[in-house]
Amino acid sequence: MRFSILIAALAMARQSLGVASYDEYRDADVSQSGYLPNHNMDPSVIDSSAFGQIWKVAFNPKEQFYAKPLTYTPLAGGRQLLFMASSQNWIRTLDAKTGALVNSRQVQTPFLQSDIGCADIPDSIGIIGTPVIDPSTDTVYFFAKTYIPNFRVPGNTGTANGVYYFHAVNINTLADVYPPVLIDGSKADNDPRKYFHGGVILQRPSLTQIGSVVYGSFGGHCDLFNYTGIVIGVDINKAKIVTQFAVESGPLTAQTNNLLQGGGGGEAGIWMSGMSPATDGQRLFVVSGNGVGHENFGAPASGSSGCRTLGESAINLAVDSSTGGLTLADYFQPYDYINMDGNDQDFGAGGLVLLDPATFSGGSIDKMAVTAGKNGKIYIVNANNLGGYKLGAGQTDGIIQTIPTGKSVFGAAGSYPLEGGYIYVTPVGYPTYVYELGFTSGGVPQFSKVAETNEISAGRVGVGVPTITSLDGQPGTAVLWMTDPDAGIRAWYAVPQNGVMKSIPMPQIGGANKFQRPAFGDGRVYTTDANGVLYCLGSPVNLPLNCTSPVDFGQVALGAKASRIVNCTATAAITSLNGLDIENDYFQASNASLPKGPLAVGAKFSIPVTWDLTNVQVINNDNASYSNVVPGIKSTPLTLFTTNAVAGFATLFPISLIGTQVSTKPFLAVTPSTVDFGGIIVLDPSSIEPNSGVVTIANKGLSPLTILGYSYTGDKLQNSPTYVNSTIKNGKWDMGPGFSAVTLPAIGSKIAANKAVSVDAAFYPTTGTGVYNTYWQVWSDGGSVSVTLEGSASTAPVANFSISNGHGGWLPQTNLLLDFGKVAPGSSSSRQIRLCNNGGSSLQISKSKPPYGVFHISDPTMLHESQLIATGTCAYGEVLFVANTEEYNQPDLTLNNSWTLNANDLTWGVHVIEITGTVVSNKVGPVNSTGQTVYNYLGCFKESTNGPRLFPNEPLAPSDNNSNGVCQTACLAAGKYAFSGTEFGTECWCGNTPPPLASFDPTDTLCNFACPGDSNDRCGATGWVSVFYDPTKYTKGTDPALYGPQVPKQVGNYKSLGCWSESTNGRALSDKTPPEPVGGFDLESCMTACQGYTYWGMEYANQCYCGNILGAGSVNQTSSDPTVNGCNMVCKGNPLQWCGGGSRLNLFILDGNEPIPASTSTVKTLSTTRPVSTSASTSSRTVSSPLVSTSTAPPTPTGPITVTNLPGWAYGGCYSEATTGRALNSVLLPIPGPNTDVETCATACAGYTYFGVEYGQECESELLLPYFLY
Incomplete structure (x- = not known):
């Protein structure tokens, strides 16, 4: 059955509203178990030639899909839809059956990757996290990254102007249900210093809905900039943020307001390779990455201790059922998390998986969870008591089990709760590992590795999340699915047979995009590749037969046989049945039982099938050469071949045969066949921590099994080895040199029918560094089985890094600058980066963020994350500098980028290789006295x-x-x-x-x-x-107008405040209106005329105003674009300057740091050359006219003045209060009201970033300027 933990009300609503049972309207299931039994995925169909690519659809150039496809049938019924959301902020619905486009819409302009310099997501960043669909309302929810032009800094784009919106759209029309909700500026509930800045943060994980609140999790971009990992909850009924939890908070976490400072917000991002937070309806589970700040440092701490620096942690957030608010309930932080921070071994590279408690529980453990990340360990934790910090023996991890693999995992695990219970993990560049559930003698759940796939995953980051389907939850029908950046999509029978994972051939598609999980519909599977192409795989819709499937033989004892009848009805006219085939030889059916001749629609027939186990061997012995069948659930396809009388129908029809083999005698099974304890890095020979492993001893027979003994050998098993009996030494069972177990089932003890005992084994390098290998054997009256035990010990890896000098040599290790020097436009050059391992064990690259764009690497697999560099070898990365072509006589263009690297050498640390190069254009034409081109x-x-x-x-x-x-x-x-x-x-x-x-x-x-x-x-x-x-005669502008009008930041001793509206009553500046000079006003002449006043401004192209007080209602127009803010008239006296507009002023304020111009009496002459003839003539005339000729003494202020020159402070202008609360609220009223003036308020607010005065007598200060004042 499917493990479903939806809130009951939502589940009931779904049933009553009739949403299709095979829809997948979120990323997998809410628990993230990865088990999906509801999509009509029949292994007999999947593993047949009838299964293949049905269609594929391409979209826009450079459009990528990191959000997974969702399948959904609207409340009104009809066709199943595919919902797609892209990096370009496009949303689409397609017909899930045909791939035809139904609706499409671009919700926002996407954020540009070039604004952050992190190439993890190329080109554009829009909707990245997988949306969620509310089946009770047909509404899709998602977060989209975009810009608000001029939001924090001038310009339409830029990191500082990046923001996130929360969207709600109707899936039938893609129209907004309500206006998008701006997330930026919101503050964390548990630390108001942590505020949301969309430009530096990434919404990568899939969304989760609990009741009326949708939760999104956020991390960083390549750990750049100042960010904090957060979880935000939006109430979909109120269209407002109701909770925001910061992973890093409190006094020990980093906190600055410098946007570009890496680590300034504490980091600890939540990204989990795109997985969704797991939930059981009352709790939300997330896993965080590298953090800055270590509250846990040495002493153990419980999960309920309220730790506030939760980097590298599995986190349990309690959900307030009435408000949706989130609070910390529990956490697990690995004992070596500080080392993980130093090595960039993100714990949060994978999410947390809640396992089905109906299967995965035992003893005092009611609910289990699994997580894994980049540090080479799989953690099995108690979901109800995650484990805190250092609560295990010897101040290690106090969790259920740690499975060391030494291999990086992105995306955590998948699970299958039937047939005993399994979990699946796919490290980067390795096979998929399969672990079976067992129990210790005390009943505590333990996993042991029982198989691995023959196929290995791509040797680079992007391997997907294991996902398991079954046919309506029936044992024997489970299929394991994986996406792969190289292979596309792969599938296997989910339950191993005799330690082997049988592969199911898949059609070849393009390499899957990073961290995908296949999405499923009605008997179909969907995924996208790295080129943005959507694929649909399945079997033809038109089948000529309707037959009993699956056919269940029930339990059949080894040495016995059973028969069943397959009943079929023709659904199309069939010319002939051409035969049948059964893959498993123990299942038997005869072609003679098939009807002869044509079959009309509705014709019926039956096929007898026998499962014959009468001649199989029951006892399990090493090196047996006879047939050996292991008890357990078995399945195989029976395929019928047809010739059809009408076109458009499949010519083969698969039928699933399943059953359970049982042994009436005891039957010994020991798993895994090989226990790989991994490698131990010896830093201090006097303090070596052993590696652990699990061996499961099981009785798969129906009679009790008696343990007769244990032994081990170092000889090869095929060479009649000499065994040594295992005995207890120093309180531990000796399993061979370097290997031991604390407890084993006693010799002579019995294991009951269909029961298993898990044994905790350990590896300790007793004779120093080297490779250890032993064959350990179990004897019983149900057979004997040998298991290979292997491990290794070595000294630490030592990273040796260098950059090529461009002349065949290498620069010193301390050099982190890769300088291409000067290059010609259109040219291409390359330089190498070398990372060598001078240590005694493999060096693993834990972080690699290569450049993207003009600087880029020649092969995406070079120095990739999780890459292993063997002892005494080097790995190389080649950086290409491909300069764009450009016109002649351009200024030299210096370009910069970087490559961030880290590895598991604890002494090495993060290395940021700065990459630079200068494009020097071709120079032609005359030159001046300095050798520069005139033009x-x-x-x-x-x-x-x-x-x-x-x-x-x-x-x-x-x-x-x-x-x-x-x-x-x-x-x-x-x-x-x-x-x-x-x-x-x-x-x-x-x-x-x-x-x-x-x-x-x-x-x-x-x-x-x-x-x-x-x-x-x-x-x-x-x-x-x-x-x-000629740049000596004209200054090239920064806006697209090139020489269009501009507003200087500084005019004389006044600085620009931007474009402001007129006062609501009277003028904004009313103290003086200077007369128009000859030729009209420009900015300089207005500044001269208003010298001594606090403010001056230009309006209506030729009106100059001066004043010491800004009139009520005059407000700043936030946009710097004249076409938007209204200051769109050029100065009458200088068409290259803006001089306000209708009811709009270009406003300037006195800058106390600048001296008054030497003279306020000026005469300007504008010289322009204007054509007076056609192109055939070279004659022209020069017009000269005086622009300003005035002499004005500074006026004496007649009213209150604005203090703008205060030592240690810079005046920022007049701002409105916040719409809710106060704009500045860290310190309120630090001095009595009657004593308040600007100077005393400044003194009282020393140490704060901002202060302000209000109502004539109120003083306020704040560390952080609220987002709405930027």
């Missing part, structure tokens, strides 16, 4: 089609020798023109008027004619001009 590239502009040309002067006749260098030389000689441009390849033009914004080509691709005099350069095109400019 720099400006851009590609469209030639004027109405009115004068962009540049009216043609110094040269069209020529087949034309080039930009030739043209620039001619323009300088003809009149020292400010602009030089080439067009049609052969034409050269000059001028002094900047080209207009409207004619600019932002793609820089339309000027594509090669210069006839230089084929490597571009000389415009038909109707397009390649423009170059």
Whole structure:
């Protein structure tokens, strides 16, 4: 049966509303057990030629799917839908049967990967965590990363402007159910200093819904920036945040407000390779990664101790049933978590799996959980008492079991609760390991490894999460599924047979995207590959027969046989039945039992099938050469082959045969066949901690089994080895050199029928470093079985790192700069990074975040996370610098990136390799006295089609020798023109008027004619001009207008405050209105006229206002875009400056740190060259006119003034209060109201980041400026 822990009300609602039973409207199940019995996945169909790729669908270029597909049947019924959400913030619904697009919508502009420099998710970052669908309302919930332009800093993009919204959309229409909820600025309940900043954080795990609250978990981007791992809960009925839990809190965690400071928020991100938090309805379980801050340091602590630095922890958060609030209830932090922090061995690389308590429980353990991460251990914990810190023997982990593997796991485990109970784990670059549930002599649950797949996973990060399906929960029908970055999708029969995992062939698809889990519908499986292609696998819908399946033989004793009847009905006209095939030889059926001739629709027939175990061997002995069948559940497909009378139907029909083999005699089974204790790294020979393992001794017969003895040998078993009896030495059973067990079933004791005993074994390198190997044997009256015990001990790995010098050698280890130097545009160069292992054991790369973009690695598998570097060997990474092509005469462009590395050498630490290089463009044309080119590239502009040309002067006749260098030389000689441009390849033009914004080509691709005099350069095109400019005459702007109007940050001794609205009553500035100077106002002339006032501003292009007080209702317009904020009029006296707009001022404030200009009496002359003739003429005229001629003494203030020059403080302006609570609330009213002035408030707020005064007598201070004031 399926392990379901949905809240009862939700489960009942789902049933009453009739949502299809085979829907998967969340990431797997709420417990994250990975067991899904409800999708009609029949192994006899899957393991047949009828199963294959039905369709595939590609989407946008560079669009990726990290969120898993969801399958859902709407409340109104009809077709099953596939819901898809992408990195580009596109959401879509498709017909789950045909793949046809139903609806699509882009909910937000995606965040750009280039703004964070972490290449884990390339190109764009939008919806990454898997959404969740509420089956009671047809509503899909998800978080999307995007921008709010000018939110924290000027600009449309940038890390600081990154935000997250919570969305609710109707799955039928994809329309918003309510407006998106902004998450940014919200504060953690358990530490208000921790506030949400969407630019530096990533919502990677799948979402979880408990009642009316949807929970999302957040981590970082490559551990960059200032972030804190958090869990946020949004009430979907109230459309508001109701809880926010910070993983790192309290005085010992890092806390700064520097956005770019790595570790500044404490880290401990929750990412779990995309898995969902597990829940049982009352609790939410998450696992965190590397943290900064160690409250637990030495002394043991219980899980209820309230630890506030929860990096590297499995965390149990109690859910308030009335509010949805989260509080810490319990945690487990490995005893060596500080070392894990140092080695980047994220515990949180995998999530936590709640196991089905109906199977996985025993003794005092009522509910179990499994988790694993990058540190090479699998942790089996008590879900009701996770284990705290150092509560085990010798201050180790106080948990149920630790399974050391020495191999990194991303995505934790999958489980199967039937047929005894199994868990599955797939380390990166290794097989999938299978562990079977057993019990100690005291009844405590223990897992032992019983099998592994022959196939190994990709040797790089991205291996998926094990997922298990069965046909309606029937034993014998379980299939294990895995996605793989190289192999695509894989499947096996989930229960091993004789220690072997039988593979099920899968159709070849593209390599799966990172950390995928297959999604299932009605007999179909869906996944996406690394190119954003969606695949649907399944069997044809049209089957010609309807037969009994599965056919259950029940229990059949070894040495006996049983028969069953398969009943079939034709659902399509069949010309003939061509035969049958059964894979397992012990099942028998005859072709002679099949009907002859054609079958009409509705025709019925029966097939007798026999399971014959009369000639099998029962006793289990080592090296037996005769047939040996192990008791247990068995399954096999019976396949019928047809020739159909109508097209469109399958020509084969699989039927599942299942049954349970039993032995009436005792039957010994010992698992696993090999116990690999892994390696022990010897740091201090006097203090070596042994590695543990589990051996399970089971009786699979129906009669009691008697233990006769134990022995071991170092000889090969096929060479008639000499055995040594195992005896008790120093209180432990000797299992061979280096191996021991505290307890074994006593010799002569009995193990009851179908019972098992788990034995805790240990490996300790008794003779020093080296490889240890022993064959250990169990004797019984149910046979004898040998188990291989193996382990190794070695000294620690030692990392030796270096960067190539570009000349065949290597730079010193201390050098962390990879400098490509100067390169030419369009060129490609490479440098190597080398990581060698000079130690005695394998060096494992625990973190690798290579560059992406212009700098990138040549092979994504180079120096990848979890890569092992053997002793005495080196691994290499090649960094390519592929410089973009560019126009001539560009300023040198210095580019930077980085590669972050760490390994399991405790003395090495995080290494950030800074990568830099400078692109030096080709230089042509005349040069000045300093050797710099007179003209720099400006851009590609469209030639004027109405009115004068962009540049009216043609110094040269069209020529087949034309080039930009030739043209620039001619323009300088003809009149020292400010602009030089080439067009049609052969034409050269000059001028002094900047080209207009409207004619600019932002793609820089339309000027594509090669210069006839230089084929490597571009000389415009038909109707397009390649423009170059003299930077001594014009300053290239930073906005797309290039030479469009600007607002300087500083004008004289005043600094810009941005664009402000007029006052709601009267003017914003009312103390003085200076008269218009000759030629009109510009910013400098208004500043001169208002010298001495606190504020001045320009409005309506030519109106200057001065004042000491800002009028009530005048507020800052947050956008810096003039088309948005309304300050969109150019100054009458200078068209290259903005001077306010309608009811909008470009406002400036006195800067006490800047001196008053030497003279307030100025005369400016504007010189421009304007064309007066056609392009055939070179004549022009110069117009000179005075702009300002005034002399004004500073006025004497007549009212209160704003203090703007206070030692140790910078004035920030006038702000409104918060909409809820206070804007500044760390310290309120530190001094009596009547004594309050600006200076005394500043003194009282020393040590805080911000202070403010309000209501004439209220003083307030705060460490952190609230997000809504940015």
